Amino acid sequence: MAKQVSSQKRTQGSSGFFRTLFQQRELALMVIPGIIIVFIFNYIPIYGIVIAFQNYNPVAGFFGSDWVGLKYFTQFFHDPFLGRLLRNTLLLGIYSLLWSFPAPIILALLLDQISVPWYKKTVQSISYLPYFISAVVIIGIVKNFCGIDGVFNQARMLFGADAVSFLTEPKYFRTIFIASGIWQNLGWGSIIYLAALSNVDPQLHEAATIDGANRWQRIRYITWPAIVPTTSIMLIFAVSGILGSDAQKVLLLYSESTYETADIIGTYVYRLGILGGKFEYTTAIGLLTSLVALVLLCIANFASRRLSENSLW
Numbered sequence: 001m002a003k004q005v006s007s008q009k010r011t012q013g014s015s016g017f018f019r020t021l022f023q024q025r026e027l028a029l030m031v032i033p034g035i036i037i038v039f040i041f042n043y044i045p046i047y048g049i050v051i052a053f054q055n056y057n058p059v060a061g062f063f064g065s066d067w068v069g070l071k072y073f074t075q076f077f078h079d080p081f082l083g084r085l086l087r088n089t090l091l092l093g094i095y096s097l098l099w100s101f102p103a104p105i106i107l108a109l110l111l112d113q114i115s116v117p118w119y120k121k122t123v124q125s126i127s128y129l130p131y132f133i134s135a136v137v138i139i140g141i142v143k144n145f146c147g148i149d150g151v152f153n154q155a156r157m158l159f160g161a162d163a164v165s166f167l168t169e170p171k172y173f174r175t176i177f178i179a180s181g182i183w184q185n186l187g188w189g190s191i192i193y194l195a196a197l198s199n200v201d202p203q204l205h206e207a208a209t210i211d212g213a214n215r216w217q218r219i220r221y222i223t224w225p226a227i228v229p230t231t232s233i234m235l236i237f238a239v240s241g242i243l244g245s246d247a248q249k250v251l252l253l254y255s256e257s258t259y260e261t262a263d264i265i266g267t268y269v270y271r272l273g274i275l276g277g278k279f280e281y282t283t284a285i286g287l288l289t290s291l292v293a294l295v296l297l298c299i300a301n302f303a304s305r306r307l308s309e310n311s312l313w
């Protein structure tokens with residue numbers, strides 16, 4: 001009897017899914033091109049990770065190359081640059097988590113308090129603009145500002161200080177990287193939190209005001225709880241991406257003089273894989289990094305489910 005009930009539930013669930021899919025067929029059709037693109041560029045190339053276990057020969061291909069097992073993984077653990085790569089990657093990831101992650105939340109909370117519509121839209125538009133500028137242009141602007149004759153050094157010299165070569169000093173790289181990232185992604189990152197805040201019933205704020213709650217109390221007891229689920233999900237993704245610092249931006253911003261603090265796993269893989277042709281070694285590094293990111297994702301998801309009852313699964 002229990003098996004029959006379970007079978008009926010599965011049948012009803014599948015029929016309900018297809019019924020909903022048919023009712024929303026226009027939306028489903030819009031999603032299909034995205035699914036195809038993701039499948040072609042993200043799933044089909046996955047087979048290429050087999051070269052991490054091979055002495056890859058482009059002429060012999062995937063099936064004709066000799067297998068070497070975990071040779072390249074072992075080689076990475078004995079790499080003389082491993083310590084520097086891990087330190088820089090983790091520090092950039094952790095600093096981004098500490099500074100870049102809260103910034104959009106704070107901006108969303110501040111924008112939610114603005115009652116003048118035209119002023120709120122103006123601030124939003126200005127904060128969104130840097131996101132739509134390409135990374136190359138952003139780095140060009142940063143280099144112009146931080147150069148010897150840039151705005152920052154001009155301001156320093158007005159107060160009698162000497163000019164500093166910010167872009168060639170390793171100690172300034174992380175600050176420049178994090179600050180420029182916040183500036184570029186601040187407005188765009190706040191959109192998802194503003195969307196969550198739009199679901200808050202205005203009558204809750206009116207009732208709290210009548211009861212004597214000040215602005216900070218309304219934020220604490222009404223506004224903040226509304227974005228906690230969204231914040232938890234975004235934090236899970238942010239934790240899993242600690243090892244995935246923006247390698248493209250680092251490549252555009254760093255130089256040999258700043259390798260001490262700027263060289264990360266992504267840039268090392270680029271130099272050895274793309275420029276050096278060590279495809280097997282860099283594939284092994286990329287696969288290992290992805291596995292660590294998966295472990296971090298599972299840990300963050302478990303912690304979020306236990307602490308806030310919000311999780312991906």
